[in-house]
Amino acid sequence: MVVDAESGIVAIGAPRQRRRKAVHDLIAPDFVLPDLRGGVTALSDHRHKKRLLIAFSTW
Amino acid sequence: MIAVAIDEDVEKVRGFADNVTFPVLIDADHLLTELYAISNVPTVVMIDVDDTIAYPNWSAFGTDTFKEFTGIDSDTQKDRVRSWVRGEMAPMTEVDARAAVGDLSADEEAARLHFRIAAHLRLAGDASGAERNFNRAAELAPHDWTIRRAMIPLRGGDPFGEEFLELYAEFDAAGRPYHGVTGY
Numbered sequence: 001m002v003v004d005a006e007s008g009i010v011a012i013g014a015p016r017q018r019r020r021k022a023v024h025d026l027i028a029p030d031f032v033l034p035d036l037r038g039g040v041t042a043l044s045d046h047r048h049k050k051r052l053l054i055a056f057s058t059w
Numbered sequence: 060m061i062a063v064a065i066d067e068d069v070e071k072v073r074g075f076a077d078n079v080t081f082p083v084l085i086d087a088d089h090l091l092t093e094l095y096a097i098s099n100v101p102t103v104v105m106i107d108v109d110d111t112i113a114y115p116n117w118s119a120f121g122t123d124t125f126k127e128f129t130g131i132d133s134d135t136q137k138d139r140v141r142s143w144v145r146g147e148m149a150p151m152t153e154v155d156a157r158a159a160v161g162d163l164s165a166d167e168e169a170a171r172l173h174f175r176i177a178a179h180l181r182l183a184g185d186a187s188g189a190e191r192n193f194n195r196a197a198e199l200a201p202h203d204w205t206i207r208r209a210m211i212p213l214r215g216g217d218p219f220g221e222e223f224l225e226l227y228a229e230f231d232a233a234g235r236p237y238h239g240v241t242g243y
Contacts (some may be wrong), residue, residue: 002172007108007180007188011172015092021149022095023160026112026153029094033084036073042084043106050113050144051106051113053061055086055097058071059209059218 028053061090065100065205067178067213088175092205096163105143105150113143113150113159116239129241159240170200173188174210181213190214191238202229202236 002011018029028051032042043051060083064072067087076083091097095104098117105114120126120133124166142148151159163171177192193210200206207226211218235241 002169002176004173004180004188004192006191007176007185009176009179011176013172014090015215016168019094019096019162022112022115023162024157026115026156028106028110028112031071031090031094033086033090036069036076036083036085036233041061041084045082046061047110048108050108052060052140052144053095053104053106054119055065055091055095055102055104056062056075056101057065057100057205057209058068058075059066059212 065089065092065209066095067182087178089171089205089209093168093171096160097205098167098200098202098236098238100117102239103140105140107150108150111150112156112238113154115151116237118237118239118241131241132162134172160238163238166199167203170196170198170203172208173199177210202233 001013002032021027021044028043030042030044032040035041062079063083063084063086064075064220066072066085069085072083072085090223095116099118101119101121102118103117104112118129118131119136120129120131123133124224141150165212172179173192173196177189177196180192181189193214196206196211208218208223211222216222231236
């Protein structure tokens, strides 16, 4: 958790255990994000398949 | 394939992802970098049918655009992905896979949250509040590209310009830290 006192904003991160699942238990944590088609897509929408997860950017 | 843009600009991402048939997701809050300890892009994770991570964070490139910087040959890497998909390449051993990706430090976690606050304040029109939080994020994670380079366009700079080259020099001098494997 991080507090920006000047703006009064508090940002709360994802629980560390979720990342531990990836880096220690080697189980891919699920996530749901908006997609370019205007809906949302979850990693688990494609379960029971091999998945190549690609993090990219325009920067 | 599931592509996740660590980016807030949907239209820019759309320009990059024209004609692709796989899902392209927009991760404006950089959630994926938190969940998978990602510090640079492109980072690829190979996930098996049972959700186990066969090959963790891997600095893989689809093209040779950055070969000059990384020394990574994209064709070799694409061949490896194909072998894995066909079942010709066994998953990494658990010991190796665990050793491959260091967890984020508390500072790197906090940097992500300051970045998130900065991006929010920028969109809300609080330029000085955004700067304050971008600066804090950069102090906390000076060699994390998802922080340092991602903020360049949000602060009006050119992510392929002089600032990128300066960042690269700092990153190189620091031993090119990366949460993952730079090519298999």
